[in-house]
Amino acid sequence: xxxxxxxxxxxxxxxxxxxxxxxxxxxxxxxxxxxxxxxxxxxxxxxxxxxxxxxxxxxxxxxxxxxxxxxxxxxxxxxxxxxxxxxxxxxxxxxxxxxxxxxxxxxxxxxxxxxxxxxxxxxxxxxxxxxxxxxxxxxxxxxxxxxxxxxxxxxxxxxxxxxxxxxxxxxxxxxxxxxxxxxxxxxxxxxxxxxxxxxxxxxxxxxxxxxxxxxxxxxxxxxxxxxxxxxxxxxxxxxxxxxxxxx
Amino acid sequence: xxxxxxxxxxxxxxxxxxxxxxxxxxxxxxxxxxxxxxxxxxxxxxxxxxxxxxxxxxxxxxxxxxxxxxxxxx
Numbered sequence: 001x002x003x004x005x006x007x008x009x010x011x012x013x014x015x016x017x018x019x020x021x022x023x024x025x026x027x028x029x030x031x032x033x034x035x036x037x038x039x040x041x042x043x044x045x046x047x048x049x050x051x052x053x054x055x056x057x058x059x060x061x062x063x064x065x066x067x068x069x070x071x072x073x074x075x076x077x078x079x080x081x082x083x084x085x086x087x088x089x090x091x092x093x094x095x096x097x098x099x100x101x102x103x104x105x106x107x108x109x110x111x112x113x114x115x116x117x118x119x120x121x122x123x124x125x126x127x128x129x130x131x132x133x134x135x136x137x138x139x140x141x142x143x144x145x146x147x148x149x150x151x152x153x154x155x156x157x158x159x160x161x162x163x164x165x166x167x168x169x170x171x172x173x174x175x176x177x178x179x180x181x182x183x184x185x186x187x188x189x190x191x192x193x194x195x196x197x198x199x200x201x202x203x204x205x206x207x208x209x210x211x212x213x214x215x216x217x218x219x220x221x222x223x224x225x226x227x228x229x230x231x232x233x234x235x236x237x238x239x240x241x242x243x244x245x246x247x
Numbered sequence: 248x249x250x251x252x253x254x255x256x257x258x259x260x261x262x263x264x265x266x267x268x269x270x271x272x273x274x275x276x277x278x279x280x281x282x283x284x285x286x287x288x289x290x291x292x293x294x295x296x297x298x299x300x301x302x303x304x305x306x307x308x309x310x311x312x313x314x315x316x317x318x319x320x321x
Contacts, residue, residue: 021290023275024292024293025291026313027288027296030315033312051277051289081316081319082318
């Protein structure tokens with residue numbers, strides 16, 4: 001795929017990245033916040049429940065990237081007490097050259113977080129090696145059928161697992177799972193069991209605050225939030241498996 | 248265990264007309280209020296965390312974020 005020649009892939013991104021949000025946030029994992037979060041438009045997944053679907057599905061959303069401006073704003077945020085700078089999307093992997101440009105402008109010593117869907121290629125992760133202190137990686141689906149149905153992506157599990165194992169060897173890793181209503185047994189349980197078996201010392205962030213955003217209403221079970229009872233069962237399972245949950 | 252590669256030199260970024268980046272150039276939080284009073288938030292800013300904490304001081308998740316101290320202040 002040669003974007004410089006006008007070819008477009010699944011994410012529809014061109015050669016230039018755009019930014020749809022850059023601000024200090026405190027909603028992520030407690031050890032990382034306050035974080036200066038930089039969100040790039042465009043993503044390779046098509047999650048119907050995406051909270052930022054308008055921007056994640058449209059790489060032309062937002063404003064053109066100006067790394068120097070972001071660098072100055074990140075420096076100001078860090079001076080004001082931010083603990084980290086987080087690069088996210090959409091999916092930042094679809095803008096690797098721009099991600100490198102952004103990293104180059106970050107203040108020395110800044111804790112850099114790569115927030116990713118963990119669905120990148122082996123080539124992409126090799127290019128990212130050593131650039132980020134923390135990989136905050138989603139593990140969204142516990143099986144390929146749900147991944148195909150809800151995000152239109154094939155071979156999901158194998159790719160994500162390979163990337164998570166790689167990330168655990170090359171940086172600090174936090175695995176995040178957004179609990180979806182009706183997907184405790186098919187998605188959270190397999191994810192939790194795999195993490196307990198393969199990455200028992202890795203921090204796990206279980207997020208129960210799903211809400212029916214974007215095109216979630218295309219799927220009957222996603223037209224609601226997660227019932228409290230289901231959320232409790234999910235946390236019980238995590239504790240029973242000995243996962244290292246982080247707030 | 249973080250192995251930091253030397254950072255690349257800054258390149259020439261694409262031009263940008265707006266001074267600020269973000270939705271409309273201003274910080275924003277998305278909020279969903281459920282009929283039972285539960286409040287869900289996304290892109291939670293420090294200011295909005297404080298507001299939500301005042302609305303419901305018993306919410307431990309929000310409290311932890313509203314009361315989170317800046318790095319230097321700890």
